[in-house]
Amino acid sequence: MNAFSLQNGQMHCEAVPLSAIAERFGTPCYVYSRAALESALDEYQQPLAEVDALVCYAVKANSNLALLKVFAQRGAGFDIVSLGELKRALAAGADPQKIVFSGVGKSAAEMAFALSTGILCFNVESAPELERLNEVAGSLGKRAPISLRVNPDVDAKTHPYISTGLKENKFGVAYEDAVSVYTQASRLANLEIVGIDCHIGSQLLDPAPFAEALTKLLQLIDQLAAKGITLRHIDLGGGLGIRYKDETEPTVKSYLQPLLASLKERGLKIVLEPGRRLVGNAGVLLTRIEFLKPGAVKNFAIVDAAMNDLARPALYDAWHDILAVAPRSGAALHWDVVGPICESGDFLGRDRALALAPGDLLAVMSAGAYGMAMSSNYNTRPRAAEVMVDGTQMQLVRRRETIEELYALESLLP
Ligand SMILES: *Cc1c(COP(=O)(O)O)cnc(C)c1O
Numbered sequence: 228m229n230a231f232s233l234q235n236g237q238m239h240c241e242a243v244p245l246s247a248i249a250e251r252f253g254t255p256c257y258v259y260s261r262a263a264l265e266s267a268l269d270e271y272q273q274p275l276a277e278v279d280a281l282v283c284y285a286v287k288a289n290s291n292l293a294l295l296k297v298f299a300q301r302g303a304g305f306d307i308v309s310l311g312e313l314k315r316a317l318a319a320g321a322d323p324q325k326i327v328f329s330g331v332g333k334s335a336a337e338m339a340f341a342l343s344t345g346i347l348c349f350n351v352e353s354a355p356e357l358e359r360l361n362e363v364a365g366s367l368g369k370r371a372p373i374s375l376r377v378n379p380d381v382d383a384k385t386h387p388y389i390s391t392g393l394k395e396n397k398f399g400v401a402y403e404d405a406v407s408v409y410t411q412a413s414r415l416a417n418l419e420i421v422g423i424d425c426h427i428g429s430q431l432l433d434p435a436p437f438a439e440a441l442t443k444l445l446q447l448i449d450q451l452a453a454k455g456i457t458l459r460h461i462d463l464g465g466g467l468g469i470r471y472k473d474e475t476e477p478t479v480k481s482y483l484q485p486l487l488a489s490l491k492e493r494g495l496k497i498v499l500e501p502g503r504r505l506v507g508n509a510g511v512l513l514t515r516i517e518f519l520k521p522g523a524v525k526n527f528a529i530v531d532a533a534m535n536d537l538a539r540p541a542l543y544d545a546w547h548d549i550l551a552v553a554p555r556s557g558a559a560l561h562w563d564v565v566g567p568i569c570e571s572g573d574f575l576g577r578d579r580a581l582a583l584a585p586g587d588l589l590a591v592m593s594a595g596a597y598g599m600a601m602s603s604n605y606n607t608r609p610r611a612a613e614v615m616v617d618g619t620q621m622q623l624v625r626r627r628e629t630i631e632e633l634y635a636l637e638s639l640l641p
Contacts, residue, residue, distance in 0.1 A: 228262065228263055228266045229263075229508075230260030230262055230263035230509065230616075231260070231511055231590065231592065233554070236553060236554065237552065237553050238550065238551075238552045238553070238590055240258050240259075240260050240511070240616040241260055241261075241262055241616045241617070241618055241619075242616075242618055242619045243616045243619060243620070243621050245258060245511075245513055245552045245588060245590060246552055246553065246588060247621070248513060248614050248616075248621055249513055249515065249552075249588050251621065252612045252614055252621075252623055252627075253612065253627065254513055254514050254515040254531050254532070254588070254611075255512060255513065255514045255515075255530075255531055255532035255533075255536050255611040255612075256512075256513045256611050256612045256613070256614055256627075257510055257511070257512055257513070257594065257595075257598060257599050257611050257612070257613045257614065258510060258511050258512075258513055258613075258614050258616060259289075259291075259294060259506075259509055259510045259595060259613065259614070259615050259616065259624075260509050260510070260615075260616050261297055261615055261616065261617040262617070262618075263508065263509035264294060264297050264298070264505065264506065264509045265297065265301060267504060267505045267506070267508075267509060268282065268284075268298060268301055268303060268505055269301075270478075270479040270480075271479055271483075271499065271501060271504075271505075272301070272302070272303075274479065274480050274483045274484070274487070275483065275487075275497070278487060278490070278491075278497060279495075279496040279497070280496065280497045280498070280499070281304050281325060281347075281460075281496065281497075281498050281499075282303050282304065282499050282501065283303065283304040283305050283306040283325065283326070283327050283462075283498055283499065283500050284298045284303050284304070284305055284306065284500075284501065284502065284505055285305075285306040285465045285500045285501065285502030286305050286306065286307050286308070286312040286315065286316060286502075287308055287312065287502060287597075287600060288502030288503050288505070288506050288507070288595075288596040288597055288600060289502075289506045289510070289595055289596055289597075289598070289599060289600050290312060290315050290600055291599065291613055291624055291625060292315060292318060292319045292624070293319075293613075293615050293622070293624035294506065294615070294624070295315060295316055295319035295320075295321065296319040296320055297615075298505070299316075299319055299320045299321045299322070300320070303325070304321070304322065304325025304326055304327070304347065304498075305321050305325065305326050305327075306326075306327050306329055306350075306465070306500040306502075307326060307327070307328055307329070308328070308329050308330040309330065309337065310334075310336065310337045310340055310341075313326065313328070313337075313340065313341055313344070313346075317344065323344040323345045323346050323347075324345065324346070324347055325347060326341075326344075326346040326347055327346070327347055327348045327349075327350055327374075327424075327462065327498065327500070328341050328346055328348070328349050328350060329350040329352075329376070329424075329426070329500070330350075330352070331352045331353065331356075331397055331398060333349070333356060333359075333360075335359060335362075335363050338359065338360050338363040338364075338371070339363050339366075339367060342363065342364055342367055342369050342371055343367070346372075347372065348372045348373065348374050348421055348422055348460070348462075348498075349371055349372065349373045349374070350373075350374050350375075350376050350424045350462065351373050351374065351375055351376065351412075352375075352376045352398060352399050352400065353400065354400070354408050354411060357373070357408070357411065357412050357415060357418065358415070360373065360417075360418065361415040361416070361417045361418050362417075364417035364418065365416070365417040369417065370417050370418065370419045371417060371418050371419065372419050372421045372422075373412060373418050373419065373420055373421065373422075374420075374421060374422030374423055374424045374458075374460070374462060375399075375400050375405060375408055375409060375412070375423060375424070376398060376399035376400065376424050376425060376426070377399055377400055377402060377405045377423060377424070377425050377443075377444060377447060378396065378398060378399035378400060378401055378402060378425070379402055379425050379427065379439070379440040379443040379444060380401075380402050380443075381427055381436045381439045381440050381443070382436065383427045383428030383431050383436045383466065398426070399425065399426075402443065402447070405447055406447070406450055406451065406454070409451055409454075409456055410454065410456075413455075413456055420456055420458065421458065421459045421460060422458050422459060422460040422461060422462055422498070423444055423447065423448060423451075423458055423460075423461055423462070424461070424462035424463070424464060424498070425440050425444060425462070425463060425464055426463075426464025426465060426466060426500065427440050427464065427466060428466050429465070429466050429468075429502075429503060430466070430468040430469070430503060431466045431467060431468050432468040432474050432475065432476070432477060433477070434477050434481055434482040434485065437463060437466070437467075437482060437485075437486065438485045438486065438489075440463065441461075441463060441485075441486055441489060441490075442489070444461060444463075445461075445489065445493075448461070448493075448495075458495065459495070459496055460495060460496035460497065460498050461490070461495045461496075461497055461498070462497075462498035462499070462500065463486065463497070463498070463499055463500075464499070464500050465499065465500040465501045465502045465503070465504070466501075466503075467479065467482055467501055467503070467504040468503070468504070469503055469504055469507040469508050469593060469596075470508070470593070471507075471545065471546050471547060471548070471592075471593050472546045472548065479504070502596060503596040503597065505596075506595040506596045507593050507594075507595050507596035507597075508592075508593050508595060509595045510593075510594050510595025510596075510598060511590040511591060511592050511593075511594050511595075512532055512536060512537050512547075512575075512590070512591040512594040512598060512611070513552070513588060513589075513590055513591075514530040514531055514532035514536075514575075514588070514589050514590075514591060515530065515531050515586065515587070515588050515589075516528055516529070516530050516583060516584070516585050516586060516587045516588075516589065517529045517530060517531055517567070517585070518585060519562075519583060519584070519585055521560070525563055526560050526561060526562045526563065527562065527563050527565055528562040528563070528564045528565070528581070528583055528589075529565055529566070529567060530564055530565070530566060530575065530589060531566075531567070532566055532575065532591065532611065533565075533566025533567055533568040533573050533575075533606070533608065534566055534568055534570065534572060534573040534574075534575075534605070535566075535568060535602055535603045535604065535605040535606060535608050535610075536566070536598070536599075536602050536608075536610070536611050537575060537591060537594055537598050537601075537602070538597075538601045538602070538603070539597060539598070539601070540574055540575055540576065541570070541572040541573060541574065542601075546576070547575065547576060547591045547592055547593055547594060548576075548591075548592040548593065549564050549575060549576045549579050549581070549589055549590070549591050549592070550589065550590050550592060551581055551582070551583070551587060551588070551589060551590075552587070552588035552589065552590055553587070553588065554582070555582040555583070555584065555587075556582070557582040558582060559580040559581055559582045560580070560581070560582070560583070561578050561579065561580055562578075562579050562580075562581055562583060563576070563577045563578065563579075564576045564577075564579055564589065564591075567606070568605060568606050568608075569606065575591050576591070599611065599613060599625075604628075604633050607630070607633055607634075609627050609628035609629065609630060609632070609633060610627070610628050611627065612625060612626055612627040613625040
């Protein structure tokens, strides 16, 4: 669904004009649509209703508590990568039995806390991690449920920074080594093998690599069964892409159907870890133009949001549509939309045809995923506020930081 639309010449989120949000809470500000979050989760849960399945939202895409609670209330589980994300998920009301713990560098303390809460599964990424987890579980008198993240070596054909399923990536256990690492795990007394997982990359627009990865994992599952190692679930990770510009967004159904077809009759529970797809198009970054700076070579629109608020353009050269909240009828010029940070890489969009005036509001679209979650305080800038819209209601779900808070943890030399 598209929760952001023009109504009477004014962009709204559901039934709330973005200008009203800017007035009440200031800019820069992230705005999320509750209906869009729920509908994105529904797109996954409906085709899976007939099978044993669990959708574990990847918290790293956007970890706001209110957003996590929306998903928890609708039965979602969570894919977490740190103690911090685990505590957030629990604070938002997550069921520990629906939490999977991913990540290449889990500390003993993180393992111990996750074991004490009774999570569904540790997605283990290396042999030494197995050894550590076995020790920690033993010291607590527990058995740790584990899955091995296997690297199926398929080319997801996405940006190198977000491709994770190739041999040269740091993630997971090499496909060729998987059987021997599972065998090693089966000999460790404090581990219980429950699953297998993979995550081949992010922003994938072609469902084919997912099916390819599944085929490879199923072959592995058969090899393991021959050795007496049986699994309860298969976790295919996240990675389904969204429309940022003019991409054709694969439907969730077209992605799930081939997977469901080959999983039928296997009696395996299916776990998925979508991040971006659940939140990306449910949020925008709302920003106001400070100055217009037309020039001989380039025109700059300097706005109050910057790369510290939304890093994706600077980091991946990612495209986000930038739309006027109240479009003007005048002639459009081409603008580089840039922030106030002292870096040439501080841009939100380049060469955008817009009719602008100082003080106008702009919406940076598709900013719900890896937006606020990757924000920083670079240049001692307070991070943006976050607002959740539900129908005609708007609610502040994270207030803007104060400047004093930004250095409150620091101390002067005596
Ligand atoms: C990042 C990540 C996800 C979510 O990826 P999206 O592309 O946002 O769907 C899922 N699983 C793991 C292990 C990840 O690292």
